[in-house]
Amino acid sequence: MTFRLSAALLVASLALGSAAQSQDAAQPPTTPAAPAADVWKHGLSLFGDVKYPAGFPHFDYVNPDAPKGGVARLATQGTFDSLNPFIRKGNPAAGAAYLYDTLMTDALDEPATEYGLIAESVRHPADWSSVTFRLRPEAKFHDGSPVTVEDVIWSFETLKRVNPMMGFYYQDVVKGEKTGEREVTFTFSGPGNRELPQIMGQLQVLPKAWWEGTDANGRKRNIEEGTLEKPVGSGPYRVKDFAPGRWISYERVADYWGRDLNVRKGVNNFDLLRFDYFRDSTVLVEAFKGDQYDWREENSAKNWATAYQFPAVDEKRAILETFKDTQSGRMQGYGFNIRRDKFKDPRVRRAFNLAFDFEEINKTIMFGQYVRIDSYFYGTELASKGLPEGKEREILESVKDKVPPEVFTTPYANPVGGSPDATRANLREALRLLREAGWDVKDRKLVNAKTGERMTVEFIYFDPSSERILSFYAPALERLGVEVRQRLLDDSQYVNRIRAFDFDIVTTNWGQSLSPGNEQRNYWGSESANRPGSYNLVGIKDAGVDALIDRIIFAKDREELTAATKALDRVLLAHNYVVPQFTILVDRTARWNRFSRPENLPPRGALFPDVWWWDAEKAKATGGRS
16 A cells, blocks of 8 residues: 655665564554545545544644754665656656655554645545545645646656556556546546555646746656756755765755645754765765764664764764664565576475575674564564464465465475574475476586576675675575576666566565555566566566455455455465565664654654754754754
């Protein structure tokens, strides 16, 4: 459900070792919402009634009196070459999400809930076959022009056409049409998809007139191309300045149309947001320690244990802090490209898992900070456990001829290593599976028994820190006779190869919310398997998986949604599509002590910089910059 689409997300979502958000299982209401009447509402929730009543003053997790001002400096790895985040190719700049408002916006202390932003109200029929939004008359773009129904329809049609991921995300939305002076209605391909109204609430609204116009040189703009022209948006920030590939800054829009809305109180408090780019993760750490930027989320256990022992931390001028996120889950692992023949057999893929000694890696180079992932919805109530029972088993029985039989008899478990005896036993079992799958060891080389072709695998990555894990994993594979190649790419090459599915094995992750839905098609559905740019990196084309995705999307209540999700999780695990890696149950953050935050943050991570603010007294005590 909370599958926010941005072309700029691809590199970040695929980075090796990115620590998971907190995985503690949140417990949403289990009572299903009654069929919705076709009446205007100020918010929507998949879990029953919304928390906040109409006219609420502000979200509980913000400080509505937070001062405005100051600068928040952030950093990222890689480069950028475009200010257009909707292009198929290229690297859009970080921070583009601040440029454009959406029809509705998330409540961060409620799972799967949205409240009106550009849209002041929303309604849909009881069968969820369409949704209608009524726009706020005061909504406007940065150039002062009003946000119109025509802008909304053009944004939907254009983004669906030019961006493959969005086209897939909106595939069940047939049309958008004007049904009133400030009303726009989206009609769906059929009834029953309870998530689609909120998916359309996530639509970023772009200025039609600007994109169809010409630039300062008289050249007609083209939303399908990259551009370094500062775009016109409708959100709380606009581009102030930038140096392509090096840094970009966004200034708070002083006359932002939505600044007094209840859903915008206490957020977007900084006058300036700046993103600096670095090519190397090691340099990123040193730049933070040198006070070159303010905030860092640390995804390396080694760094967290050893890299922050410098005077500013001892003096409390730099703060190390962890934050929980109990409303999301994830799968992170080495994903196989099963479009390639050598990975089509699940026994081969399981053999690779047997060679991955997580326990030894965690003990030796990760300071024991991690736990092994054993679910595609790890850390949530949606994760499968034990053997299927009740509604979950009923759903699996309905697709019994399409799913691996072991889902009914054998709970999924990762192999356990950590000792020489366990390692040897796992490698023996791996060799047995490989032989069953048609591979033999000859002259210490794993070769195909029929063709004689050697098993060769290439791991691609863009962050050199990936090599620390591979330095343990590769030798184990080589003991099986596998020829292992490791290739460090720059981020542009990496993204292009991922989009084209030009890889053997890659570290990837799929984030999950407590309300999975349409995004599951993009992750695992057959239609996305060969669509360049999709998140179905593995290349899954499986009738059982497709059927279970549909059961999730068209679930009639929370009980069915939970059961169907567990069933999908169980089937994905049984296919051994990935070698699951590891996660940590908190976000590890480092910051220079110049900021304050609300006391009652929701369990959704740090939420920096969105609900934080510049604290002049702390900044003065910390020093280093004004």
